[in-house]
Amino acid sequence: MLVNPATGRRAKMSWHAEEALHSVSDLLQRVKGFSGESFYENNGVVRPALYPEIGFDFKRAPEKYNWPEGWIQWLEQEEFTSRFPFFENAHGGLIIGKGATVKGSRYIKLLSQYLEANGLITIYNSKAEYSQTDSGWKIILSSGETAQSESIICATGSSLLKDPNWDFLPMNSIKGQTATFRFNENVPLNSSVSSLGYLAYTSSSPDELVVGSTYEHNFEDLEPNEKGLNYLKDKLNSSLPGWSEKIIESDQWAGVRVSSKDNMPIIGNHPHLKGLYVFGALGSKGMIHGRYVAQKIADYIADGKPINSAISINRFV
Ligand SMILES: Cc1cc2nc3c(=O)[nH]c(=O)nc-3n(C[C@H](O)[C@H](O)[C@H](O)COP(=O)(O)OP(=O)(O)OC[C@H]3O[C@@H](n4cnc5c(N)ncnc54)[C@H](O)[C@@H]3O)c2cc1C
Structure with a gap:
């Protein structure tokens, strides 16, 4: 997975990028220290402009947003092509010095172990349902276990869309394959x-290489498929011409991303x-925003610190 602070076709700086990157970097470092495993690299992100129009937008990005020193650099076609000759079709490009690449499934496993070592109780492969009681909330797991709490945070990804308590939130789910x-x-x-x-x-x-991803607004299942695979091979070939012929093995994954009406967390x-x-x-920004936004909900519940209006549920209430 990428931790990329300059996303989209305008390479827009993501919301609170500096604080958010700091927040996730701190967690990645702690998990690395705990596990002794190198499951991520601070190797940056290079963004070739594969069409002239994209080049026009990319070129403006360093001036358009308030980037910290050394985060972003635009290179004109000649310089970009001499540094990255394998992007045959590039009309210049951006170098994002601050991005990282994370081996996602390994990270999630190690993060769970780290949190468990610090007192978190996790229960896997069990569907949770919840209901209100006189003193708070009761969680009922399909395994039969139950838990009682004053507070409960629903962080169930695309299942939020099926939860009647949250049906007033304007969210949609988009299937993606890698x-x-x-x-x-x-x-x-x-x-x-x-x-x-x-x-x-x-x-x-x-x-x-992990190549991502499809954007499927209408989908019937969550399985990866042949159509997705061919689409991703095309993506690979448009960035690195000829490389789809060099594939000797492939593996696929599919998931769902949930977005709000204004594309900000809730x-x-x-x-x-x-x-x-x-x-x-x-x-699509779980890596860069997840840790930072989680801290904000924790600060709100534990210390009553107000939530920034850009990510607060109040904008939809
Ligand atoms: C193809 C693809 C590629 C992506 N690539 C990137 C990337 O490179 N970088 C990046 O930053 N982001 C990427 N994303 C986005 C990222 O995966 C999401 O932003 C992130 O996973 C959202 O986290 P979440 O915890 O809110 O939801 P989820 O990750 O969906 O987690 C919700 C969890 O709740 C569980 N759950 C649901 N209902 C219940 C229930 N009733 N009981 C118990 N458990 C339940 C689910 O099983 C799931 O484990 C990608 C997404 C996709 C689909």
Whole structure:
């Protein structure tokens, strides 16, 4: 997965990018220290402008947003092509110095172990339902266990859309597929790439790329499919021409991202039900925003610190 502070076709600086990056970097470092495993690299993101119009927008990005020193640099076509000759179709490009690439499934596993070592109780493979009681909330797990709490945070991703308590929130879910491709030689990159889709690269797996992702607004199931695979091979080829022929092995994954009407996360308390909170709508930015926004809901519940209006549930109440 990419931690990319300059997303979209205008390379817009993501919301509170500096604080959010600091927040996730701190967590990544702690999990690395705990596990002794290198599951991420601060290797930046290179953004080739594969069409002249994209180049026009990218070129303006460094001036348009208030970037911290050294985060972003635009390179004109000649310089970009001499540094990155394998992007045959680039009309210049951006170098985002502050991005990172994370081996997502490994991270989630190690993060769980780290949190468990610090007292978190986790229960897997069990569906949770919840109901209000006189003193708060009761969680009932499909395994039969129950828990009682004053407060409950619903952070159930796309299941929020099916939860009647949150049906007033304007959210939608978009299926996405990624493909992990292994090649018969090392990829000529030293950072990840975000152009039309992304190519996630780490130097510890130099013959491998994770290519993402599809955006499927209408979907019937959550399985990866052939259509997705072909789409992702095309994405690979438009960034690195000829590389789809070098694939020797591929693996696929599919998931759902949830977005709000204004594409910002939603956190806060239910307008009528005391002790019921929501955390969600991270869209495609779970890595850069997840840790930061989680801190904000914790600060709100534990210390009563107000939530920034840009991410507060109040904008939809
Ligand atoms: C193809 C694809 C590629 C992506 N690539 C990137 C990337 O490179 N960088 C990035 O920053 N973001 C990326 N994202 C987005 C990122 O995955 C999301 O922003 C993030 O996962 C949202 O986190 P969440 O915790 O809100 O929801 P989720 O990750 O969906 O987690 C919700 C969890 O709740 C569980 N759950 C739901 N209902 C129940 C229930 N009743 N009982 C118990 N458990 C329940 C679910 O099983 C799930 O584990 C990508 C998304 C997709 C689909």
